Amino acid sequence: MMGIMLNPDQKSKFITVEPKSVWQKLGVSFWLSMMWITLVVFSAVIADLLPLPEYDYIDWMNQASPPGSTRSIQPLNSSQAEPEPFVYLFGTDTMGRDIFTRLIFGARVSLLVGLITPIIGLLVGGMLGMLAGFYRGRLDTFIMAAMDTILAFPGLVLLLAITFYIGQNLTNIIIALGFLTIPSFSRVARANTLTVSRREFIQASRMIGQNDFYILIRDILPNIILPLIVYALFVVSYMIVAEGTLSFLGLSVPAPDPSWGGMIAEGKEVLDQASHVSFIPAMALFLTVLSFNLIGDALRGVIDSKDGQL
Amino acid sequence: MRDAITTTGKKLFRLFGVIIAVTAITFVLVDFLPGNIAYEIAGEEATMEDVEAVQEELGLNRPLIIRYGNWLADIAKGDLGKSFRTQEPVLEAILSRLPVTIELVVLSQLFALALAIPFGIICAYKPRTIIDNTLSSIAFAMLSIPVFVMGIILIYIFAIKLRWLPATGYVPISGGIWDNLRSFILPALCIAMVEWVPFMRVLRSDMIATLQENFILMAKSKGLPASHILFKHALRPSCLTLITILGIHIGHLIGGAVVVEIIFALPGIGRLLIGSIFSRDFAMVQGCILFITIAYVSVNFLVDHFYTILDPRILISRSV
Numbered sequence: 001m002m003g004i005m006l007n008p009d010q011k012s013k014f015i016t017v018e019p020k021s022v023w024q025k026l027g028v029s030f031w032l033s034m035m036w037i038t039l040v041v042f043s044a045v046i047a048d049l050l051p052l053p054e055y056d057y058i059d060w061m062n063q064a065s066p067p068g069s070t071r072s073i074q075p076l077n078s079s080q081a082e083p084e085p086f087v088y089l090f091g092t093d094t095m096g097r098d099i100f101t102r103l104i105f106g107a108r109v110s111l112l113v114g115l116i117t118p119i120i121g122l123l124v125g126g127m128l129g130m131l132a133g134f135y136r137g138r139l140d141t142f143i144m145a146a147m148d149t150i151l152a153f154p155g156l157v158l159l160l161a162i163t164f165y166i167g168q169n170l171t172n173i174i175i176a177l178g179f180l181t182i183p184s185f186s187r188v189a190r191a192n193t194l195t196v197s198r199r200e201f202i203q204a205s206r207m208i209g210q211n212d213f214y215i216l217i218r219d220i221l222p223n224i225i226l227p228l229i230v231y232a233l234f235v236v237s238y239m240i241v242a243e244g245t246l247s248f249l250g251l252s253v254p255a256p257d258p259s260w261g262g263m264i265a266e267g268k269e270v271l272d273q274a275s276h277v278s279f280i281p282a283m284a285l286f287l288t289v290l291s292f293n294l295i296g297d298a299l300r301g302v303i304d305s306k307d308g309q310l
Numbered sequence: 311m312r313d314a315i316t317t318t319g320k321k322l323f324r325l326f327g328v329i330i331a332v333t334a335i336t337f338v339l340v341d342f343l344p345g346n347i348a349y350e351i352a353g354e355e356a357t358m359e360d361v362e363a364v365q366e367e368l369g370l371n372r373p374l375i376i377r378y379g380n381w382l383a384d385i386a387k388g389d390l391g392k393s394f395r396t397q398e399p400v401l402e403a404i405l406s407r408l409p410v411t412i413e414l415v416v417l418s419q420l421f422a423l424a425l426a427i428p429f430g431i432i433c434a435y436k437p438r439t440i441i442d443n444t445l446s447s448i449a450f451a452m453l454s455i456p457v458f459v460m461g462i463i464l465i466y467i468f469a470i471k472l473r474w475l476p477a478t479g480y481v482p483i484s485g486g487i488w489d490n491l492r493s494f495i496l497p498a499l500c501i502a503m504v505e506w507v508p509f510m511r512v513l514r515s516d517m518i519a520t521l522q523e524n525f526i527l528m529a530k531s532k533g534l535p536a537s538h539i540l541f542k543h544a545l546r547p548s549c550l551t552l553i554t555i556l557g558i559h560i561g562h563l564i565g566g567a568v569v570v571e572i573i574f575a576l577p578g579i580g581r582l583l584i585g586s587i588f589s590r591d592f593a594m595v596q597g598c599i600l601f602i603t604i605a606y607v608s609v610n611f612l613v614d615h616f617y618t619i620l621d622p623r624i625l626i627s628r629s630v
Binding site for chain 2: 148149152153154156157158160161162164165237241244245248249250251261264265267268271272275278279282285286289290293297
């Protein structure tokens with residue numbers, strides 16, 4: 001029963017722990033996640049250079065064939081006299097397209113959405129939050145009321161509305177998702193700015209006659225950017241899921257272009273005969289989301305312990 | 311008490327503001343539609359006269375602000391217009407789908423609580439042990455599974471491999487309660503498997519705090535068994551945050567269950583919305599968005615209000 005009474009955080013104060021380096025603190029899961037993300041990003045970037053078939057090339061003889069099947073019949077328009085047999089590493093989808101190729105090209109959509117949207121939120125929301133936290137008063141009330149109004153909307157429905165009304169393409173989806181991340185970023189930025197603004201060095205900066213702009217950029221920004229970036233990492237995984245959901249519903253990038261959500265939706269129809277069509281992109285999506293979550297979690301742990309030392 | 315009234319007043323005012331914003335945005339968005347809505351409604355083989363007739367009927371020639379006013383007046387009367395495709399009144403269509411969505415939301419939250427409460431208590435009872443760490447890791451991993459992937463996994467295991475439950479095929483209550491429930495088990499479980507994680511985390515941290523209170527020490531020194539202390543003494547005071555986020559999730563799910571309704575072919579509001587989006591049925595889309603958003607905002611308002619009734623200390627700390 002003593003286990004309940006003992007606060008584990010208090011215990012560590014009395015035990016001297018060997019100081020670990022930051023790299024060790026991050027742990028194995030962090031590095032495995034980094035490896036996975038690097039692999040996905042790298043293959044998405046060099047996708048055009050890889051010896052792969054076109055992502056919309058349809059092999060009528062190999063529809064929903066399992067991983068490891070070989071392309072038996074040569075395409076008629078092949079210019080080569082004797083084309084090399086091609087092995088479908090992850091099999092083919094319901095239309096006979098190579099899943100491996102589509103997975104890599106689909107990663108582009110997920111990564112573009114996942115990496116650009118938080119930047120929109122970080123820039124706009126971060127700026128608004130800094131202004132609100134720095135000047136306080138009426139500006140703060142106004143900005144935060146506007147942010148609360150956006151947050152009051154159910155996110156997915158607002159997203160569906162935007163893509164429905166403004167048209168579905170990658171740019172619109174990125175803008176719509178980016179817009180939705182602004183309020184939460186502004187909250188994180190505001191909370192951090194509020195605490196930093198009270199510190200002595202801000203007063204000192206004011207005392208020596210620096211203007212507001214200088215203080216915001218040179219004194220406050222460097223002190224709030226780290227928590228904002230860590231928050232952005234969680235937003236990345238959230239945005240990848242959001243794009244996956246949209247493309248699963250068929251509301252993301254238009255048809256022949258591959259996206260992970262779309263591939264999963266397509267495989268749902270043949271789940272009983274060829275489950276790999278759904279499960280391979282589902283696994284890729286899960287690993288990517290999990291990796292971003294783990295990276296964010298590890299970095300937050302490191303930052304929190306740094307704050308504790310101050 | 312006076313504070314309570316002013317706080318409620320302020321919140322009501324904000325609720326009103328949000329609803330105005332919601333209606334305005336849903337209304338104005340129609341004007342952003344690519345192409346003219348009247349051409350779209352009149353169909354591809356329409357003559358100029360047909361298009362003008364549609365424009366006249368919808369009042370598209372009048373200024374935006376007047377149309378908005380008229381539209382608001384219609385909504386206040388409960389008239390959300392008619393579907394352009396089926397001529398079905400929008401409000402009726404929504405209300406006929408509402409019970410399905412509500413049943414799904416309620417069942418899923420019950421499942422989520424059934425997972426979260428026991429696991430949350432175990433983790434709080436033995437914090438930082440192997441059990442706690444394992445459960446927390448599993449929860450963390452499950453948080454990374456998108457709802458639609460969870461749906462695919464559940465269908466694969468329970469409908470295809472084990473053949474225990476139907477993957478699709480909604481059975482209304484009139485078709486027998488058991489069959490009706492059976493058609494809801496997988497969809498509700500699908501939501502619950504993702505939703506239980508925040509519930510469990512909140513309960514765990516609140517419970518760890520509660521277990522350090524003096525009345526727990528008192529109960530222990532009386533020699534009461536651990537299970538009795540955990541369920542009878544500690545659970546109730548640890549539930550406050552859990553109830554709040556439960557409420558928020560319910561509000562959220564009214565629109566958020568879209569994906570699950572699609573995967574399991576449940577005729578709820580979300581499916582109506584998506585179907586209308588694909589058939590470009592503007593009146594229906596507008597009505598659904600309006601309905602879902604107002605429901606969401608209102609539920610959040612009620613939860614927030616309910617919260618202060620549940621624990622009056624919150625009001626005091628807010629007014630200080």
